[in-house]
Amino acid sequence: MPTAERAFDAPSAMAAWDCHMHLFDSEAHYPLSANATYTPPVARLEDYDAVRRDLGIAFSVIVQPSVYGADNRLVLETIARQPDRFVGIACIDAPLDADAAVRLRDAGVRGVRINSVSGRDPGVKAVESSVDALRAAGLCVQIAAPGGRALPIARPLIDAGLTVVLDHFAMVNPADPESIDPLLRMLEGGRAWIKLSACYRVSRSGPPDYADLGPLVRRLRDVRADRLLWGSDWPHPEFPHARPDDRVLASALAKWGLADAERHLVLEENPPHLYGKPTDPRPFSP
Numbered sequence: 001m002p003t004a005e006r007a008f009d010a011p012s013a014m015a016a017w018d019c020h021m022h023l024f025d026s027e028a029h030y031p032l033s034a035n036a037t038y039t040p041p042v043a044r045l046e047d048y049d050a051v052r053r054d055l056g057i058a059f060s061v062i063v064q065p066s067v068y069g070a071d072n073r074l075v076l077e078t079i080a081r082q083p084d085r086f087v088g089i090a091c092i093d094a095p096l097d098a099d100a101a102v103r104l105r106d107a108g109v110r111g112v113r114i115n116s117v118s119g120r121d122p123g124v125k126a127v128e129s130s131v132d133a134l135r136a137a138g139l140c141v142q143i144a145a146p147g148g149r150a151l152p153i154a155r156p157l158i159d160a161g162l163t164v165v166l167d168h169f170a171m172v173n174p175a176d177p178e179s180i181d182p183l184l185r186m187l188e189g190g191r192a193w194i195k196l197s198a199c200y201r202v203s204r205s206g207p208p209d210y211a212d213l214g215p216l217v218r219r220l221r222d223v224r225a226d227r228l229l230w231g232s233d234w235p236h237p238e239f240p241h242a243r244p245d246d247r248v249l250a251s252a253l254a255k256w257g258l259a260d261a262e263r264h265l266v267l268e269e270n271p272p273h274l275y276g277k278p279t280d281p282r283p284f285s286p
Contacts, residue, residue, distance in 0.1 A: 016057050016267040017268065017272075018052065018061065019229040020167065020195050021060055021234045022043070022064075022235065023074055023075075024237065031071075032068065038237065040237040041235060043237070045078055055232075058085070060087075061088065062078050062087075063075075070091045072090040075088040076088065076090075076107050079107065086108065087109070088109045089112065089142050091112060092112050092126045095126055098133045101136065110140060110275045111165065112130075115145075116149060117144050117171075128157075134162060135162055140163040140164065142166075143164055143165070147171070154192060162191070164192050164193070166183075166194050166195065167197065169199070170183050171201065172216075193274055195229045196266065197231030198236075208248055213252075218256065218258075221262060226269075229266060232250070234246060
Protein backbone atom coordinates (compact mmCIF):
# COMPACT_ATOMS: atom_id res chain seq x y z
CA MET A 1 0.00 0.00 0.00
CA PRO A 2 1.47 3.41 -0.92
CA THR A 3 2.41 5.76 1.88
CA ALA A 4 0.65 9.02 2.59
CA GLU A 5 3.85 10.89 1.84
CA ARG A 6 3.66 9.80 -1.78
CA ALA A 7 0.06 10.98 -2.04
CA PHE A 8 1.26 14.35 -3.22
CA ASP A 9 4.06 13.03 -5.44
CA ALA A 10 2.41 10.12 -7.24
CA PRO A 11 -1.19 11.09 -8.06
CA SER A 12 -1.94 7.86 -9.92
CA ALA A 13 -1.02 5.74 -6.93
CA MET A 14 -3.20 7.22 -4.24
CA ALA A 15 -6.62 7.51 -2.72
CA ALA A 16 -5.93 10.69 -0.74
CA TRP A 17 -8.76 12.99 0.35
CA ASP A 18 -8.92 16.76 0.54
CA CYS A 19 -11.60 17.16 3.18
CA HIS A 20 -12.05 20.92 2.92
CA MET A 21 -12.17 22.98 -0.27
CA HIS A 22 -14.47 25.53 -1.88
CA LEU A 23 -15.50 26.66 -5.33
CA PHE A 24 -16.62 30.14 -6.42
CA ASP A 25 -18.08 31.15 -9.73
CA SER A 26 -19.43 34.26 -11.42
CA GLU A 27 -21.75 36.39 -9.30
CA ALA A 28 -24.03 36.60 -12.32
CA HIS A 29 -24.79 32.91 -11.89
CA TYR A 30 -24.21 32.52 -8.14
CA PRO A 31 -25.00 35.80 -6.39
CA LEU A 32 -23.42 36.45 -3.03
CA SER A 33 -25.53 36.44 0.10
CA ALA A 34 -26.58 39.79 1.51
CA ASN A 35 -24.57 38.81 4.60
CA ALA A 36 -21.34 38.01 2.72
CA THR A 37 -18.31 39.43 4.53
CA TYR A 38 -15.83 39.11 1.66
CA THR A 39 -15.78 38.93 -2.12
CA PRO A 40 -14.19 35.64 -3.16
CA PRO A 41 -11.99 35.09 -6.18
CA VAL A 42 -13.45 33.12 -9.06
CA ALA A 43 -12.20 29.58 -8.52
CA ARG A 44 -13.89 27.01 -10.73
CA LEU A 45 -13.84 23.24 -10.82
CA GLU A 46 -11.35 23.27 -13.68
CA ASP A 47 -8.94 25.33 -11.56
CA TYR A 48 -9.26 22.97 -8.63
CA ASP A 49 -8.79 19.92 -10.85
CA ALA A 50 -5.31 21.19 -11.73
CA VAL A 51 -4.43 21.55 -8.04
CA ARG A 52 -5.96 18.18 -7.20
CA ARG A 53 -3.92 16.43 -9.86
CA ASP A 54 -0.73 18.19 -8.79
CA LEU A 55 -1.18 17.10 -5.17
CA GLY A 56 -2.39 13.62 -5.99
CA ILE A 57 -5.85 13.99 -4.47
CA ALA A 58 -8.45 11.41 -5.48
CA PHE A 59 -11.51 12.53 -3.48
CA SER A 60 -12.67 15.89 -2.19
CA VAL A 61 -15.20 17.37 0.20
CA ILE A 62 -16.64 20.56 -1.27
CA VAL A 63 -17.75 22.82 1.56
CA GLN A 64 -20.43 25.47 1.19
CA PRO A 65 -18.77 28.84 1.88
CA SER A 66 -20.47 31.49 3.97
CA VAL A 67 -20.74 33.96 1.08
CA TYR A 68 -23.45 31.86 -0.59
CA GLY A 69 -25.58 31.46 2.49
CA ALA A 70 -27.94 28.52 2.09
CA ASP A 71 -27.86 28.60 -1.72
CA ASN A 72 -26.14 25.23 -2.17
CA ARG A 73 -26.46 25.05 -5.96
CA LEU A 74 -22.74 25.16 -6.72
CA VAL A 75 -21.99 22.39 -4.21
CA LEU A 76 -24.76 20.18 -5.59
CA GLU A 77 -23.88 20.88 -9.22
CA THR A 78 -20.22 20.07 -8.60
CA ILE A 79 -21.10 16.71 -7.07
CA ALA A 80 -23.40 16.00 -10.01
CA ARG A 81 -20.58 16.79 -12.46
CA GLN A 82 -18.03 14.54 -10.73
CA PRO A 83 -20.01 12.15 -8.51
CA ASP A 84 -17.12 9.71 -8.29
CA ARG A 85 -14.81 12.34 -6.79
CA PHE A 86 -16.87 14.69 -4.62
CA VAL A 87 -19.07 14.68 -1.58
CA GLY A 88 -20.40 17.89 -0.08
CA ILE A 89 -21.19 19.90 3.02
CA ALA A 90 -24.24 22.16 2.74
CA CYS A 91 -25.58 25.09 4.74
CA ILE A 92 -29.15 25.47 5.90
CA ASP A 93 -31.08 28.46 7.23
CA ALA A 94 -34.34 26.68 8.06
CA PRO A 95 -35.09 23.37 9.78
CA LEU A 96 -34.89 20.21 7.68
CA ASP A 97 -37.52 17.53 7.82
CA ALA A 98 -36.60 13.88 7.34
CA ASP A 99 -37.35 13.88 3.61
CA ALA A 100 -35.26 16.99 2.95
CA ALA A 101 -32.31 15.54 4.86
CA VAL A 102 -32.50 12.31 2.85
CA ARG A 103 -32.65 14.27 -0.42
CA LEU A 104 -29.45 16.09 0.53
CA ARG A 105 -27.78 12.81 1.43
CA ASP A 106 -28.86 11.18 -1.80
CA ALA A 107 -27.44 14.15 -3.73
CA GLY A 108 -24.02 13.47 -2.22
CA VAL A 109 -24.16 15.77 0.79
CA ARG A 110 -22.58 14.31 3.91
CA GLY A 111 -23.30 17.03 6.44
CA VAL A 112 -24.39 20.59 7.14
CA ARG A 113 -22.20 23.45 8.26
CA ILE A 114 -22.42 26.00 11.03
CA ASN A 115 -20.13 28.96 10.29
CA SER A 116 -19.94 31.63 12.96
CA VAL A 117 -16.50 32.96 12.06
CA SER A 118 -17.97 36.36 11.23
CA GLY A 119 -20.66 36.35 13.92
CA ARG A 120 -23.63 34.25 14.92
CA ASP A 121 -24.78 32.05 12.09
CA PRO A 122 -28.56 31.75 11.56
CA GLY A 123 -27.81 28.15 10.63
CA VAL A 124 -27.19 27.31 14.30
CA LYS A 125 -30.88 27.37 15.12
CA ALA A 126 -31.74 25.57 11.88
CA VAL A 127 -29.32 22.76 12.74
CA GLU A 128 -30.49 22.56 16.34
CA SER A 129 -34.05 22.20 15.05
CA SER A 130 -33.02 19.49 12.56
CA VAL A 131 -31.24 17.10 14.92
CA ASP A 132 -33.61 14.19 14.44
CA ALA A 133 -33.64 14.47 10.65
CA LEU A 134 -29.85 14.82 10.46
CA ARG A 135 -29.27 11.86 12.74
CA ALA A 136 -31.70 9.65 10.84
CA ALA A 137 -30.06 10.54 7.51
CA GLY A 138 -26.56 9.89 8.85
CA LEU A 139 -25.41 13.48 8.26
CA CYS A 140 -22.72 15.13 10.35
CA VAL A 141 -22.51 18.75 11.50
CA GLN A 142 -19.41 20.73 10.56
CA ILE A 143 -18.56 23.71 12.77
CA ALA A 144 -16.36 26.73 12.10
CA ALA A 145 -16.19 29.01 15.12
CA PRO A 146 -13.19 30.91 16.51
CA GLY A 147 -11.99 31.61 20.00
CA GLY A 148 -13.13 28.37 21.60
CA ARG A 149 -16.75 28.85 20.53
CA ALA A 150 -16.89 25.61 18.53
CA LEU A 151 -16.97 23.33 21.57
CA PRO A 152 -20.06 24.85 23.24
CA ILE A 153 -21.88 24.56 19.92
CA ALA A 154 -20.72 21.00 19.42
CA ARG A 155 -21.47 19.58 22.88
CA PRO A 156 -25.31 19.53 22.74
CA LEU A 157 -25.19 18.15 19.19
CA ILE A 158 -22.93 15.31 20.32
CA ASP A 159 -25.18 14.68 23.31
CA ALA A 160 -28.09 14.40 20.86
CA GLY A 161 -26.27 11.62 19.00
CA LEU A 162 -24.80 13.58 16.09
CA THR A 163 -21.25 13.47 14.80
CA VAL A 164 -19.47 16.82 14.60
CA VAL A 165 -16.49 17.92 12.53
CA LEU A 166 -14.49 20.89 13.81
CA ASP A 167 -12.94 23.02 11.09
CA HIS A 168 -9.39 24.35 11.08
CA PHE A 169 -7.97 22.78 14.26
CA ALA A 170 -11.20 23.86 15.99
CA MET A 171 -9.70 27.36 15.61
CA VAL A 172 -8.03 27.10 19.02
CA ASN A 173 -4.94 28.97 20.13
CA PRO A 174 -2.23 26.31 19.81
CA ALA A 175 -0.43 27.70 22.86
CA ASP A 176 -3.46 27.86 25.15
CA PRO A 177 -4.00 24.76 27.37
CA GLU A 178 -7.37 26.09 28.51
CA SER A 179 -8.75 25.68 24.99
CA ILE A 180 -6.76 22.59 24.00
CA ASP A 181 -7.54 20.35 26.98
CA PRO A 182 -11.36 20.47 26.51
CA LEU A 183 -10.83 19.81 22.81
CA LEU A 184 -8.82 16.68 23.59
CA ARG A 185 -11.53 15.44 25.94
CA MET A 186 -14.17 15.94 23.27
CA LEU A 187 -12.03 14.19 20.67
CA GLU A 188 -11.51 11.23 22.98
CA GLY A 189 -15.25 10.54 23.04
CA GLY A 190 -15.21 9.54 19.36
CA ARG A 191 -18.06 11.66 17.99
CA ALA A 192 -15.87 14.67 17.24
CA TRP A 193 -13.52 14.83 14.27
CA ILE A 194 -10.95 17.57 13.66
CA LYS A 195 -9.77 18.94 10.34
CA LEU A 196 -6.08 19.74 10.12
CA SER A 197 -6.92 22.45 7.62
CA ALA A 198 -6.22 26.14 7.03
CA CYS A 199 -3.23 26.08 9.38
CA TYR A 200 -2.51 29.69 8.42
CA ARG A 201 -5.70 30.70 10.25
CA VAL A 202 -4.51 29.47 13.63
CA SER A 203 -0.70 29.34 13.50
CA ARG A 204 1.15 32.15 15.23
CA SER A 205 4.54 31.23 13.77
CA GLY A 206 3.33 31.08 10.18
CA PRO A 207 4.95 29.69 7.03
CA PRO A 208 6.79 27.84 5.79
CA ASP A 209 6.41 25.16 8.48
CA TYR A 210 3.64 26.48 10.77
CA ALA A 211 5.83 24.85 13.40
CA ASP A 212 3.83 25.95 16.44
CA LEU A 213 1.05 23.57 15.38
CA GLY A 214 3.31 20.53 15.67
CA PRO A 215 2.81 19.99 19.42
CA LEU A 216 -0.96 20.36 19.03
CA VAL A 217 -1.10 17.90 16.13
CA ARG A 218 0.91 15.34 18.06
CA ARG A 219 -1.39 15.65 21.08
CA LEU A 220 -4.43 15.19 18.85
CA ARG A 221 -2.78 12.16 17.26
CA ASP A 222 -2.00 10.64 20.64
CA VAL A 223 -5.65 10.92 21.69
CA ARG A 224 -7.50 9.85 18.51
CA ALA A 225 -5.47 9.61 15.32
CA ASP A 226 -8.51 7.92 13.79
CA ARG A 227 -10.51 11.14 14.12
CA LEU A 228 -8.18 13.45 12.18
CA LEU A 229 -8.72 14.70 8.63
CA TRP A 230 -6.72 16.91 6.28
CA GLY A 231 -8.06 19.73 4.13
CA SER A 232 -6.46 22.31 1.86
CA ASP A 233 -9.04 25.13 2.30
CA TRP A 234 -8.41 25.85 -1.39
CA PRO A 235 -8.65 28.51 -2.85
CA HIS A 236 -7.94 30.25 0.48
CA PRO A 237 -10.64 32.83 -0.29
CA GLU A 238 -9.94 35.30 2.49
CA PHE A 239 -6.22 35.45 1.66
CA PRO A 240 -6.20 36.54 -2.01
CA HIS A 241 -2.98 38.58 -1.77
CA ALA A 242 -0.99 36.12 0.34
CA ARG A 243 -2.27 32.81 -0.95
CA PRO A 244 -0.51 29.88 0.74
CA ASP A 245 1.47 27.36 -1.26
CA ASP A 246 -0.70 24.25 -1.58
CA ARG A 247 2.32 21.96 -1.72
CA VAL A 248 3.64 23.45 1.52
CA LEU A 249 0.28 22.84 3.16
CA ALA A 250 0.24 19.27 1.88
CA SER A 251 3.70 18.57 3.27
CA ALA A 252 2.94 19.99 6.72
CA LEU A 253 1.68 16.69 8.13
CA ALA A 254 5.16 15.20 7.92
CA LYS A 255 6.77 18.32 9.34
CA TRP A 256 4.44 18.18 12.32
CA GLY A 257 5.77 14.74 13.16
CA LEU A 258 3.19 12.35 11.71
CA ALA A 259 4.78 9.11 10.54
CA ASP A 260 3.98 7.47 7.21
CA ALA A 261 1.30 5.22 8.68
CA GLU A 262 -0.31 8.16 10.50
CA ARG A 263 -0.39 10.30 7.38
CA HIS A 264 -1.90 7.38 5.50
CA LEU A 265 -4.60 7.23 8.18
CA VAL A 266 -5.37 10.96 7.99
CA LEU A 267 -5.31 11.21 4.22
CA GLU A 268 -6.81 7.90 3.12
CA GLU A 269 -8.38 5.75 5.80
CA ASN A 270 -10.18 8.19 8.07
CA PRO A 271 -12.22 10.15 5.49
CA PRO A 272 -14.27 7.26 4.08
CA HIS A 273 -15.10 6.13 7.61
CA LEU A 274 -16.79 9.49 8.13
CA TYR A 275 -18.07 10.35 4.66
CA GLY A 276 -18.27 7.03 2.85
CA LYS A 277 -16.90 6.89 -0.67
CA PRO A 278 -18.50 9.40 -3.07
CA THR A 279 -20.63 6.74 -4.73
CA ASP A 280 -21.93 5.20 -1.50
CA PRO A 281 -25.69 5.59 -1.00
CA ARG A 282 -25.15 6.89 2.54
CA PRO A 283 -22.16 7.66 4.76
CA PHE A 284 -20.78 5.16 7.22
CA SER A 285 -21.50 5.54 10.91
CA PRO A 286 -18.32 6.52 12.79
